[in-house]
Amino acid sequence: MKFDIKEEDMIIKPYKSEGPIYIREQKGFFQKIRRYLSWLLMITFIAIPFIQYGGKQAVLLDVATQQFRVFGATFLPQDFMILAWIFMSGAFALFFVTNWLGRVWCGYICPQTVWMLLFTWVEHKTEGTRNQRIKLDKSPWSFDKVRKKTLKHAAWLLISVFTATSFMAYFIPAHTLYADMFLLEWSGLTSFWVFLFAFCTYGNAGFLREKMCTVACPYSRFQAVMFDKDTLVVTYDTARGENRGPRKRKEDPKKAGLGDCVDCNLCVDVCPAGIDIRNGMQYECINCGLCIDACNDTMSKFGYEKNLIRYESENQTNGKKTDPFRLKLLGYASLTALIIITMIVWAFNRTPIEASVIRDRNALYRMNYEGLVENPYTLSIINKTQQTMSYQISLDGLAGATLKVPTRIVIEAGEMDLVPVTVIADGYDLSKKATAITFTIDALEDSSITITKDSYFYKN
CATH class of the missing domain: 2.60.40.10 (Immunoglobulins)
Structure with a gap:
């Protein structure tokens, strides 16, 4: 008997979600790190405009007068060279971190990820668990569905407006901005920018979500240029995990011809990008570690060794040692340090x-x-x-x-x-x-x- 099998049908394709991604809430070590960092980022973002220095707002980017105050220093358009130093140091610092730890910026600190997971948390609190949200979306419209959807979107809009207002406080004195907000005395221009940024936050974190990371963000496209065989990325241990398959907890997987992966699919359910890390490294992966936490929970329940999915370099996967002093990593670190030192020297030598x-x-x-x-x-x-x-x-x-x-x-x-x-x-x-x-x-x-x-x- 002869089968007509096409070559493209033999290629294992990465998992892609056909519809909206319903992220399963996950607890664990890496989720705890991200949550602490997220709170730190959001509190810092909101609090900075309220910090006073010398009787004035410490950080104020006054576009109308073309004056930018930063803790006692006033920068004018003539000082915009410092922006070049900031962008250059930020770029090389990102290259350094990416070469060392992969896309951890995207997974832990990127505002898109932070606000996306915040909106997902609100969704979980208002509509229920992942399975409950899927069931709710498939169910016909009812009073309960309208109530939950209204509550969710109201919370999203409230967070979006507050985020936009906090952002505008960097450009308009915070005490004036918030006082005018409560008195309903915002100017037309202020209202336009606040609601524009609120709309962008609501759309990005509520609807576009992972599409911003996988489609719109250019970083996911060129990140591989900064990777090498020593870069730590989220990796699935194929040798230990395969053959994957369901089994009873007390069953010996070796006798059943199975690996440690029980094929629970939780690593996919918790992934913000909706990928299956077991299909190998994919550019959509943001190195968030949620799949590691999910897999470790499953391994604990079955009594298996943890870290079937883990942060690991290609060299470590192949049984080699990772070189922490490789030329590319040291080069990025040196350039970052050099630019930061140059910026500090320039700032100290700047005449007021x-x-x-x-x-x-x-x-x-x-x-x-x-x-x-x-x-x-x-x-x-x-x-x-x-x-x-x-x-x-x-x-x-x-x-x-x-x-x-x-x-x-x-x-x-x-x-x-x-x-x-x-x-x-x-x-x-x-x-x-x-x-x-x-x-x-x-x-x-x-x-x-x-x-x-x-x-x-x-x-x-």
Whole structure:
């Protein structure tokens, strides 16, 4: 008898959920770690805008005035180089962690995962266990179904609005934002952004869920570039687990020709991405460890050794040792440390004052009634501190010159002021038509705050 079997039918394809994924709630060691990290992340996210420093909100990204306050330091558009340092250090830190521990960022800290599992927890509390939720969705509409669905979506919307409001508190002073919310006095622009972010949170965490991780997020696509044979990933022990199959608890699996995997399918039921880790490593896997906790529970019930599914590198699976000092890992770590050190040095050397010299190119010089040469300038001074500061200006490089400038220049925190300055000198004392000069701007309250700006003095 001859069978017509196509080659593609012989390939074992990874598990894919055809419909919505009903995540089974799971307890265990890795779930506990993620839950603690999730609470820490959410509390930190909500609390930061309420932290006060120097009588002001410690972290405020004021887009309207283009001022970004971070614990006493004010960053202006001219300081946006620090964003490049932050993004670069974050990127290399992600590469380092990925090469070391796989996609643990996605499984434990990524906001998409944190809020998705939070929404799943709400779903579990309002609609019941995984099997109860499946049964509820398949059942016809009834008062009980409407009540549970309404309660769930109401909780989701409440969390979404609170999340969006917490996010907007980074851009609008928190006390103003929340006071206006309770008084129903939000502006149209504020309302638009809050409800836009709330809609995105509600849609992403409530409906898109794993699709954001498996389809939209580019990280899942290029993560394999950072993997090597020593990267720790969630791995199923095929040699120990196969042949898989159901059995009685007291039954000897070896006599039945079975491995340790009882084919309970719980590793699939708890997976946020809906994959079957027993089919091998898949790009959708977010290294969350939920399947490990589920499998360990089953192994305990049957009296088998735990960690049939575990974090393990390819080299460990093949009986080799993992090299913790491999070149790629050390390279990512070194680059991350180098960029962070560079960013810290740049921040410490950053002067909390910005200035520039503006010349009127149509009138480089003029003669006054005494026959002396006058050069007009305008100094643009920005106070990058969070306190009102007083400054004085001095001149170097032009002996015998007179500097006409206000004796005390007061500039509010984060403000810019244009200061007219006139330099007067006798043209006969100057051998060149253009003489290099230097303006020095000193803060009266803090002698360490000073800046110099070079220019030229012209004569006829």
